[in-house]
Amino acid sequence: MAIEIEQPTVELSKVAVSETHGEDSPYFAGWKAHDEDPYDESSNSSGVIQMGLAENQVSFDMLEEYLEQNSEASSWAEGAPGFRENALFQDYHGLKSFRQAMASFMEKIRGGRAKFDPDRIVLTAGATAANELLTFILADPGDALLVPTPYYPGFDRDLRWRTGVKIVPIHCDSSNNFQVTLEAMEAAYMHAVAMNIKVRGVLITNPSNPLGATIQRSVLEEILDFAKRKNIHVVSDEIYSGSTFSSSEFVSIAEILEARGYKDSERVHIVYSLSKDLGLPGFRVGTIYSYNDKVVTTARRMSSFSLISSQTQHVLASMLSDKKFTEKYIKTNRERLRKRYEMIIQGLKTAGIECLKGNAGLFCWMNLSPLLETPTREGELALWNSILHEVKINISPGSSCHCSEPGWFRVCFANMSETTLDVALKRIHSFMDQRKTDAIQSPPQQ
Amino acid sequence: MVFKLNNHLLSRIASSNGHGEDSPYFEGWKAYDSNPHHPMENPNGIIQMGLAENQLSFDLIQDWLKNNPKASICTPEGVNEFREIAIFQDYHGLPEFRNAVAKFMAKVRGNKVTFDPDRVVMNGGATGAHETIAFCLADPGEAFLVPTPYYPGFDRDLRWRTGVKLIPVDSESSNNFKVTREALENAYEMAKLDNIKVKGLLITNPSNPLGTMLDRETLRSIVRFINEKNIHLVCDEIYAATVFRQPEFISIAEIVQEDIECNLNLVHIVYSLSKDMGFPGLRVGIIYSYNDAVVSCARKMSSFGLVSSQTQYMIASMLSDDEFVGKFIRESKTRMAARHRVFTDGLAQASIKCLETSNAGLFLWMDLRGLLKENTFEAEMALWRVIIHEVKLNVSPGCSFHCTEPGWFRVCIANMDDQTMEVALSRIRTFVNKDHVDTKKPKRTLRWQGSLKLSSPRIYDDFINSPHSPLPQSPLVLARN
Numbered sequence: 001m002a003i004e005i006e007q008p009t010v011e012l013s014k015v016a017v018s019e020t021h022g023e024d025s026p027y028f029a030g031w032k033a034h035d036e037d038p039y040d041e042s043s044n045s046s047g048v049i050q051m052g053l054a055e056n057q058v059s060f061d062m063l064e065e066y067l068e069q070n071s072e073a074s075s076w077a078e079g080a081p082g083f084r085e086n087a088l089f090q091d092y093h094g095l096k097s098f099r100q101a102m103a104s105f106m107e108k109i110r111g112g113r114a115k116f117d118p119d120r121i122v123l124t125a126g127a128t129a130a131n132e133l134l135t136f137i138l139a140d141p142g143d144a145l146l147v148p149t150p151y152y153p154g155f156d157r158d159l160r161w162r163t164g165v166k167i168v169p170i171h172c173d174s175s176n177n178f179q180v181t182l183e184a185m186e187a188a189y190m191h192a193v194a195m196n197i198k199v200r201g202v203l204i205t206n207p208s209n210p211l212g213a214t215i216q217r218s219v220l221e222e223i224l225d226f227a228k229r230k231n232i233h234v235v236s237d238e239i240y241s242g243s244t245f246s247s248s249e250f251v252s253i254a255e256i257l258e259a260r261g262y263k264d265s266e267r268v269h270i271v272y273s274l275s276k277d278l279g280l281p282g283f284r285v286g287t288i289y290s291y292n293d294k295v296v297t298t299a300r301r302m303s304s305f306s307l308i309s310s311q312t313q314h315v316l317a318s319m320l321s322d323k324k325f326t327e328k329y330i331k332t333n334r335e336r337l338r339k340r341y342e343m344i345i346q347g348l349k350t351a352g353i354e355c356l357k358g359n360a361g362l363f364c365w366m367n368l369s370p371l372l373e374t375p376t377r378e379g380e381l382a383l384w385n386s387i388l389h390e391v392k393i394n395i396s397p398g399s400s401c402h403c404s405e406p407g408w409f410r411v412c413f414a415n416m417s418e419t420t421l422d423v424a425l426k427r428i429h430s431f432m433d434q435r436k437t438d439a440i441q442s443p444p445q446q
Numbered sequence: 447m448v449f450k451l452n453n454h455l456l457s458r459i460a461s462s463n464g465h466g467e468d469s470p471y472f473e474g475w476k477a478y479d480s481n482p483h484h485p486m487e488n489p490n491g492i493i494q495m496g497l498a499e500n501q502l503s504f505d506l507i508q509d510w511l512k513n514n515p516k517a518s519i520c521t522p523e524g525v526n527e528f529r530e531i532a533i534f535q536d537y538h539g540l541p542e543f544r545n546a547v548a549k550f551m552a553k554v555r556g557n558k559v560t561f562d563p564d565r566v567v568m569n570g571g572a573t574g575a576h577e578t579i580a581f582c583l584a585d586p587g588e589a590f591l592v593p594t595p596y597y598p599g600f601d602r603d604l605r606w607r608t609g610v611k612l613i614p615v616d617s618e619s620s621n622n623f624k625v626t627r628e629a630l631e632n633a634y635e636m637a638k639l640d641n642i643k644v645k646g647l648l649i650t651n652p653s654n655p656l657g658t659m660l661d662r663e664t665l666r667s668i669v670r671f672i673n674e675k676n677i678h679l680v681c682d683e684i685y686a687a688t689v690f691r692q693p694e695f696i697s698i699a700e701i702v703q704e705d706i707e708c709n710l711n712l713v714h715i716v717y718s719l720s721k722d723m724g725f726p727g728l729r730v731g732i733i734y735s736y737n738d739a740v741v742s743c744a745r746k747m748s749s750f751g752l753v754s755s756q757t758q759y760m761i762a763s764m765l766s767d768d769e770f771v772g773k774f775i776r777e778s779k780t781r782m783a784a785r786h787r788v789f790t791d792g793l794a795q796a797s798i799k800c801l802e803t804s805n806a807g808l809f810l811w812m813d814l815r816g817l818l819k820e821n822t823f824e825a826e827m828a829l830w831r832v833i834i835h836e837v838k839l840n841v842s843p844g845c846s847f848h849c850t851e852p853g854w855f856r857v858c859i860a861n862m863d864d865q866t867m868e869v870a871l872s873r874i875r876t877f878v879n880k881d882h883v884d885t886k887k888p889k890r891t892l893r894w895q896g897s898l899k900l901s902s903p904r905i906y907d908d909f910i911n912s913p914h915s916p917l918p919q920s921p922l923v924l925a926r927n
Contacts, residue, residue: 013645016582016743023746060529068522083511084504090571090726125570125729126535129750136607137460141586162581162607162747200457281535282755294456301465302607305577306570309754310727315520 020161025153030384030394039392041420049424052394054209054362055415056243056279058336062329063278066319082314089310092303094123098313101320102287106272108326109242114254116289122299123313125284127239127273129306131158131203134269134288137298138233139165139200145235146170146188146202148180150401150408152209159203168192168199171404174367177356178211180204180219185226201233201267202226207240207250210401210410211365212341212358214244217251224256224268233267242277242330244360245338257291265291274316276362277333283312337362337414340421344413347425351432362414366395369407371435380406391431393424464606466598473831478840485865493870496840498654498808499861500688500724502781503774507723510770517763519756527759534755537748539568543758546765547732551717553771554687559699561734567744568758569731570751572684572718576603578747579714579733582740583678584610584645590680591615591633591647593625595847595854597654597682604648613637613644616850619813622803623656625649627667634675646678647671652685652695655847655856657807659689665701669708680714687722687775689806690782702736710736719761721808723774728757782860785867786810789859792871796878808860812841815853817878826852837877839870 011017022028030052039047089095096118103116124130139145141164147155148170159167170188172178185202192199202223206215215223227234236253244250257265270289275281285308290296320326344364345355356365372379377399384397387409398408413421474496483491515523519531534540544563551561569575584590586609592600593615604610615633617623630647637644649668651660660668672679681698689695698715702708715734720726730753733744753761765771789810790800801811818825823845830843833855844854859867 012582012739012743013585013588015585016739021743021746055533057529057533060532063532064525064528067520067525067528071521083508084501087504087507087725087727088499088501090720090729125751125754126749129570132750137456140457140459143457157746157749162750200455275535280532282532284535284752284754294460298456298460298465301467304571304602305574305607306751307729309729309757311760312754312756315756 015162018161020157022153022157022161025156025400030388030396033388034394037392039420039423041417045423046392048388049393049420049427050415051412051424052396052410053415054276054412055281056276056333056337056362057415058340059279059329059333062325062332063280063319066322066325067315070318070322086310086314089313090307092123092300092307094121094308095310095313095317097321098308098317099123101317102272104323105320105326106241106289108330109247109277110250110252110255111247114252114258116254120289120291120296122288122290122296122303123308124286124288124299124303125306125308126275126281127237127271127286128154128158129284129303130271130273130286130288131155131235131237132161132163133299133302133306134235134271134295135159135163135165136302137295138235138269139163140198141165143198143200144168144192146185146192146199148172148184148204148208150178150210150398150403152205153396153400153402155203165200166197168197169402169404170202173405174356174408177213178208178365179216180223182222182226185223189230199230199232201235203235203237205237205240206253207238207244207360209240209361210363210396210398211356212361212363212410213356213365214250214360217256220251220253220256224253224264227267228264231267233269235269235271237271239271239273239276240361241272242333243337243362245334245341246359247330247334249359254289262291266295267292269295278329283316284308285312285316340413340418343418343421344411344425347421348428351425351429352436353428353432356408363410363412366409366411367407368409369405372407375406377406383407384409387431391427393427459607462606464602466602466606474834474840474842477834481838483838483866483869485863485869489869490838492834492838492840493866493873494840494861495857495859495870496842497861498721498858499726500721500778500808501861501863502724502785503778504724506770506774506777507764510764510767514763514767517760519759531755531759535752537568537745537752539566539753540755540758540762542762542766543568543753546762547717547730550765550771551686551732551734553775554695554722555697555699556694559697559703561699565734565736565741567733567735567741568748568751568753569733569744570753571720571726571729571731572682572716573599573603573731574729574751575716575718575731575733576600576680576682577606577608578744578751579680579716579740580604580608580610581747582743583680583714584608586610588643588645589613589637591630591637591644591677593617593629593649595623595655595844595849596648597650598846598848600648610645611642612648613642614848615647619851619854622658622801623653625660625664625668627671630668630671644675644677646680648680648682650682650685651698652683652689652806654685654807655809655842655844656801656811657804657809658801658811659693659695659806661693662696662701665696665698666704666706669698669701669706672712673708676709676712678712678714680716682716684716684718684721685807686717687778688782688808690779690786691805693805695806711739712737714740722778728761729753730757730761782808785859788867789857789871793874796871796875798874798878809856809858812855812857813853814855815851818853821852823852829853830855833877837873839873 034048034050037047039049099118099121103118106116144166147167168188170184268291272287274285288299354367358364380397396410478492478494481491483493515521518524519528544566547566548561548563569578589611591613613633615629713736717732719730735741799813826843842856
């Protein structure tokens, strides 16, 4: 065995020792609590129910059914003739059939209201890689992206950690349902300027995580016009586009560009993924769709660091080019998510809890501000902690999403069975009842 | 749809040529892509010998897959596992995957060492692994020492987005391109003089492009060197299972087990299944570090390049089949040895020598110095163009690997069938017998201005890169389109 010598440790890089990976936030602390005591219908019915994970588990049966009936999709079982070619395929352009299938799937999701060119599709291992990659391409270290709050906590790592790029928040609040306003964008931009930071783009998530709502057409137009005036990029993360409860309510930035005849579209880039709409986060399927040739070329080269497994491309190419299957899937998935959403909204309502009116996504944006001891971030975290330990559900506090108003929480509803959701709602009900009782018995001091 | 390119500023990284593709060497790839050899459809096309793929043992894998349909979650036999695997995105990776990889890595090293599954971190191929390791170990502007000749992709993988520099450690043919202590010291001192902080040394063992392994004494000398300088050691061992002849492969994992002083926190291994098993499309890259902080950091970074859970599951299944793995490793070596022998014999018939110490890798390091008009890189480029356009073989010129001596070429021999190999050899024989030497001037002048003095390593900030193709397609794939 090597004789270990006492040495001052060689430093790792600054990136390595920084905390920008973001894992010390409450967003992840709740996960740890869940992992230590996970709910299970039969074996641990008093465990922590995970409602902090935006997964889509409502439509697996359709995928499984497809695979059972189309074993040539994964043709290796029968003599594996395609295996060799597939295993050798590492071209960063990606399997053409897969890109075509993705383009067609993205078109279907948007009800055919926008066209996608397969040659503009760049494949990456998940939207995580796509967002980081785009940031490397659009901004230099020290520059900033404007991001509306509240936003997906993972952006702090994905957009900033290894890139050295900053996020400057565009503050949104409940007065107008957290919609992005021109004033807020201007304010964020000026704030960056005042700090001597160069703004390179706006990154929006549409439908929004954590709000669970689509961005209105007029707001999208405003964002595009703002970007044009400032001569900056627009990144539209549309990974929940297939999870809108009705097809007609989602307006993609692609539609607006098409309506504008693609004028000034080189500044626009769309991120998509199959992790949410198809419920396949493990497969690591992300895409960048850019209207800018140089970005497409550069992104393609950079995707070398995070290509999609050719095995996965192969099986999904088959599945997503099956028009009958995709039509049925998209329609049914939407239906089921909508039902889930109604179930949880109703359940919360009867418990006396209001949510933001949502129309998409795998979660709802819950307003617990009336329950806060103090209308502060600390108050919110205290409430979150008691919900975690007393109600035994893990939900995501708004502060981890950089929400400027305390008291809002994101609650996921698609990563469990209906039965489990029922259990969660019952627990929340009891918790709220208990609170009412406590309030009556010990009214707040005047 | 055509979009007018506006003057939208992209980042410095995006606007740079750190992607490495702007080199004259693309001529070779373009020539191949526009005229690819196919035994039936295009027998006079260019044969791809610039792509280090392992295609010799697919039949074994295909048989295994046929007999183990459950290994794929997308088949009726395996679909029971589909849901659980499809949602699994934990960056620790499937435990069975890590266990199987750790076991495989040990087997490939003759079970002389064991690997801890908890130190196995996934990445997007070795490409992703190298970039991640650079992000973990060095800040922008800091440097890694890299012995020449080296894999051209390093210039992109270690430098492009990280801002890290590479400092070549030169080697010469007089001692078969061994890595010497003197050269290491030299490179280190030069960096110091230029005020560049060296954070680590990157070695590839077995070597690409040399096809040789580092001997025990060299490895020990390297370990002593990095400990004295207190810098990291990254060992790229992606060709470990391609060693087909004695001496047996010695991994750095073996060395640090021996009686030698070593700070284990400095040692990291990069591995992959792309070469040993021939699966480049599956993107299975691995970082194995003896440093807990690096394991932890690399694991977090692996979020940017996780291995598809579908693939993890299949690999776990395959590599836990001990009987299959043993048979595969043995048979693969045998076929490599045979291919190597046929090729070196064929080249010898054309009076072409290869590096005699080579016993590994998917390629040969060919000595064509005798065919150069003069001992310059211009002459090497001229000869290379002749080989592409007249002999119709895409081989890789030594300068793309930063070789300091003109006249060496890497030729890949494991990415084609026997018939194509015979065609390639006969073309070479014909060419040499014609004593054909191209006297045309090269079309473009070289940008690279390096001196040829071996004792002064240069820092390659602006240099010509490899013909690492943007379209690394195997001939079989291309033939289909």
